[in-house]
Amino acid sequence: MKRQLLGAVAAAALAFGFANAALAKTLVYCSEGSPENFNPQINTTGTSFDTAYPVFNKLVEFIPGTTELQPGLAESWSVSDDGLVYTFNLRKGVKFHARGDFSPSRDFNADDVIATFNRMWKKDDAYHAVSGGAYDYFNDMGMPDLLASVEKAGDYTVKITLTKPEAPFIANLGMDFAIIHSKEYMDAMMKAGTPEKVDQEPIGTGPFIFASYKKDDRIIYNANVNYFRGKQPIDRLVFSITPDQATREARLEAGECDVIPYPNPANIEKLKANPDLQVLEQEGLNVGYLAMNVQKPPFDNVKVRQAINMAIDKASIVAAVYQGAGAPAKNPIPPTIWSYDDSIEAYPYDPEKAKAMLAEAGVTDLKTDLWYMPVQRPYNPDAKKMAELMQADLAKVGITAELKTFEWGEYRKRLQAGEHMMGMLGWTGDNGDPDNFMGVLLSCGSAREGGQNVAKWCNEDFTKLIDEAKATSDVAKRTELYKQAQAIFHADAPWVPIAHSVVHMPMSKKVKGYKVHPLGTHIFEGVDIEE
């Protein structure tokens, strides 16, 4: 009798255990690499940003799948008329995660925002030097020069004052580096003598709580039942680190992974044909282009530049170099950025017309150089191959191009110095703001030696529009200005815009609600999986 009872109890316990395990809905994402650590403030790679995304929130956030902003930890915000003062009204009742020995004693408030910014900004802050102290993105986006002050104006109000009006600033706050830390956790770890734990074992307000990281192997997150946007459909999120591309695809096909990033473009069709899988796609937030140095004749002649635009066969390049994982470009910004003007007509591929225009401009027997990158970039999987195709296209219209390259660091430096006549480069967007492309890459200010405007193109009308758009926060007004700017760019043709690479995300058909995000982060908030 006793044995029977024990047996029944054991069976029940076992069943309960199994039932519990079965109840935990898990999604497995086979990521492409290991994170540097779990603090995007000091990270530089998309791989690292992905692993921190589930844990944190920012003041403002991009709506997944778009470059538009929505309230995050800031419920609402306003900008002063002079564009200098941003006032953020913080969300109430948001709870930081509790894990292990740490348990927050209060809700999220303004103190956390101040502490977070001070770490990146103030060199004398106790946390500034922790874990190497290199806040790459905070610096690269020009924040130290842009911020005048970050102040608490109430428990749930933060006032950020800028040194000059800059509308893209709000988009910067949606970038990965701007995640908000828990001041209590930072203080507790500093007190315990282990401040680096803030970066290795993160505490945030996000939809998932970091549970564990086995180096180079696996990261486990559990759903945050107190998340302010509601508990996630999945209970457990697993990042199963699988750096080899072929292995990742094999794991997806065998059912070991639910979602994978960066498939081999050559295998996309095969993956699409698999009845158990779906492949989502979207243009990446990037552009690959061929810049013509307008300071070097005959590229100072707009007719010549337009002719070159008609001489390059973009469709063939997209097919051969991107293996279909690319979309031909006609504007300096990708279609996923607001204000993209699709009504602009791309220059047609017309070598005959190109030849005629060149002859009309008095250009015969032109010899030029053609610089290409020695490394793979997100916007250009094979620059050498592309250069060779372009060389052939140019030869067809009577132009002899000599291919040239340097080691990547050197290449970039020389291109920025304007040593080239024709040079390939590209850009991946940081914050989804049109200024992040047009202002950075095409304004008169960046045409200086060493600046990012490698066409060295200075068009006063274009720059005036860009500067005006940057200074106002009125999105409708900015959109109109950027549309006009794109028209000028198109007519003056300092580049041949080549392509935007297309991002493909293969996943099991059971995955629901996943959106490919233009900024490249792999987001699992709002994602569900059928059992």
Added chain:
Amino acid sequence: MLRFVLTRLGLVVPTFLGIILLTFTLIRLVPGDPVEVRVGERGISPERHAELLHEMGLDRPLYVQFFDYVGGVLQGDLGISVVTQRPVMDEFLTLFPATVELAIFAIIFAVAIGLPVGVIAAVKRGSVFDHTVMGASLTGYSMPIFWWGLLLILFFSVNLGWTPVAKRLSDDFFVDEVTGFMLIDTLLSEEQGSFLNALHHLILPTIVLGTVPLAVIARMTRSAMLEVLGEDYIRTARAKGLGIYRIVAVHALRNALIPVVTVIGLQVGTLMGGAILTETVFSWPGIGKWLLESIGRRDYPALQGGVLVIAALVMATNLAVDLLYGLLNPRIRHKR
């Protein structure tokens, strides 16, 4: 014997210094630096670049960096990984058990099959079996590991579903890490079926990693055995009427093993080095993959530290092999 051991130990220090110097120099000869390698299209201002390099101590003269590093090593400090900001020794120790576990299985696989196969091939010299062994081992030795691994994955894991594709354990299991050795940790955990799952995951990587050592050991055993079987004392034993396998077991094997043990020792050394290709194909979180990535990221401390520890292990293994060699061959032991 003692003199032998002492001489070998005496060589350790200069060997170490040589290895540190070599790694130190080679990684710095690769163009770029840890800062440069992370920079995208935006580029970086020369001032900021210098500032970051300064924070990493990389702007000091090379000899200062070198002696500083050696000084640290002598105190057991291998520096901080530039990428993760964690101590290199910690990173190494976290990943090492995975490599060791796989290496142990691979060498057992290679020896358990290679040794008998080599012996039989030698005994049946010229037979179909012998030729098959020679041909197969040549193929195994020459095959690209990456291709072999992917082939096995596609065939057995994806098509047939008989084995898992990659990693050490299914993502359905959540086993606490106690020792870092998956087989031990799964036994210690309460997760039903996790031990068998871990074993299951070891099958393909063991075969792939063990293929080259298997080929080498089989061939080495065969040729060593052939040489021994040609000796006079074997002829005497045959003349006495002893069966060939008894001769092999009692007389020939011990002598044939001498060069084979050396080879096995060298193979272990290679395997300790972190089976980079196998670890990459199977997403096996070991030191091989880590070191490879450190090169790309110019993580100087990680690379130097990792190579140093591996060098130490290889040297220790070779020393053990030499001592074992002395044990097996009295002539070495008693040489004066």
